[in-house]
Amino acid sequence: MSTMLSLSGVTAFYGQIQALRGIDLTVEKGEIVTLIGANGAGKSTLMMTICGNPRARTGSIIYQGEDITQCAMHDIARKRIAHAPEGRRIFPRMSVEENLLMGAQVVKFADYDKQLALMFDLFPRLKERINQRGGTLSGGEQQMLAIARALMSKPDLLMLDEPSLGLAPLVVKQIFGAIRQLNRELGLTVLLVEQNAYQALRLAHRGYVLVNGAITMQGGGAELLARPEIKAAYLEGGH
């Protein structure tokens, strides 16, 4: 296995406030890695820092052997790191197909149809809604659209920021099923940020726990799931 993404000693700030404190993290090729933590722990910030906004103040981010620490956000996206940002952020007034087309910035025109067909295989619901406005989709469909849009660029690494946010458990199951399928069948590497620690750890090969901008624990998904302190902090009171 070779390393897809590795962060070492990454710090990030919002103005004077330090949001990330010396993050060390690696994602191997073909892995699903999840990042769990409470609200405000810095999960989304870490993901955005990998994307280049905000940029890391110190430390380095290496992606497939290339230092991307100082790259602009759109350049990083063009290196086949797909990012489905928190809150879905689909284009509400554009049709489903236009949304998908916007995701295909870097793929060649010939690949577009192939990629589109793949997305419809994965999320048949989107095909039914192809000419509908993004904003008229249900929450789950919007999340599917956000993931599909990110995948249109044929990424090597897919980063998902809270795909289960505000969705019914059944829909969450569907979405997580799709992520698993992508990983198994296409060998897609996934970095997943989740509040829903139970589901995320069950899905992931490995996990990191983020507290106050620093990583406090890491390990295999099942291993973390079994730890009493994880249970106490993130899993009590249902999932």
Place this chain on the structure above:
Amino acid sequence: MSDAVPAVSGRDTLIRYLRDAGGVGILALAIFVPFIGLRLHGHMNGLALGYRPKLLAIGVVLAVLARVLVLIWQDRRVHQGRAAWRAARIASAGKYVTPLLLGFAVLLPLVPGIANFYIDLGVLVMTYVMLGWGLNIVVGLAGLLDLGYVAFYAVGAYSFALLAHYYHFTFWECLPLSGLFAALWGVCLGFPVLRLRGDYLAIVTLAFGEIIRLVITNWISLTGGPNGIYNIPHPTFFGLNFNLGGGAGTFSGFFGIDPDPKQLTTYLYYIIFFLALLTNWVTLRLRRLPMGRAWEALREDEIACRSLGINVRNTKLTAFAIGAMFGGFAGCFFATRQNFISPDSFTFIESATVLAIVVLGGAGSQLGVALAAVVMIGIPALLQDLSIYRMLFFGLALVIMMVVRPRGFVSTRTPSIALGRRKLISSELISEGHG
């Protein structure tokens, strides 16, 4: 206004109407007493207060009747499926309206015996159609609220005026240059505002418009300041001018017809008509290219754009530059049409008018913007006979518009690509407050 129409008895309805209309009557009375009921008369030795109870009563009764009519109309509307039905109706209407309007625009100056005034009004309306379409690129497509669009209009106009004044350039030589200069200024404005959004962007663009105007006003040695620039040449028709003297080298002399001011007006009309169509054509093309799609995506969500690999800086700058370019073209035309320009023609009210046209038309819609330009520019000019009541009617029209079509005349958007059948999407179908 509730969405469901409950089944109620006639008596309940009547009581509801009376209560509602009664409230309106009291409100009307409160407003009309100072405005209609009291009147100051001028006297030899001062002012005297007069009373007009009859007129006041008529006003209140009219307000109450109007309210009852609105209530009846509201109850008759079928709420369910209304938006979708309306979108379909507008789509089918659009099929006929566009060629009809186009045909009307082509034939207008050729109507036999038409007064010069109407062709000239057509030129004015068409100028605003073009400005509206130009601003539509920035505001409607890219979603960048620009309150200083008049700056580019001014840059285009002064580019031509100055080049003609100092170096004797002709209109046709200056037209592309004006667009180019305006586009450069568009980029100049674009750079500092790259990081701004919404209200803050609006304030800076507003200031930019004022800066351009103040520079023109105060750089007297170059621009003549408030005195403006005179004797800007009219455009020539393949080297033929439109002097009314006739003779060799004039349009009328060459074709052996009587000189008539209508010839020049008609020529100007077709120039601006062509320029406006060019603006429209370019916009429609761009919408289907990656650049135009990126503009629209930018309007919807900037963060998402960046995470998908769109270069937001370049996207914004091209939107500003191309929008400004068409403003520059229109400015160049304005200068040649007027013969004379001064900073007074480029005040904030122009920016506001063009923005109002874009918003009234339904931001992003080409047909809507054209209709709105006719309404905003053409109708007030045609209503001149109503003299002081003109603005009253205009205000009333805008209020009705806000109630009936709050998202502009044409609030549907056709997707720029579609598998299979194209489907119009009404903005009324989706919740507001996103993006």
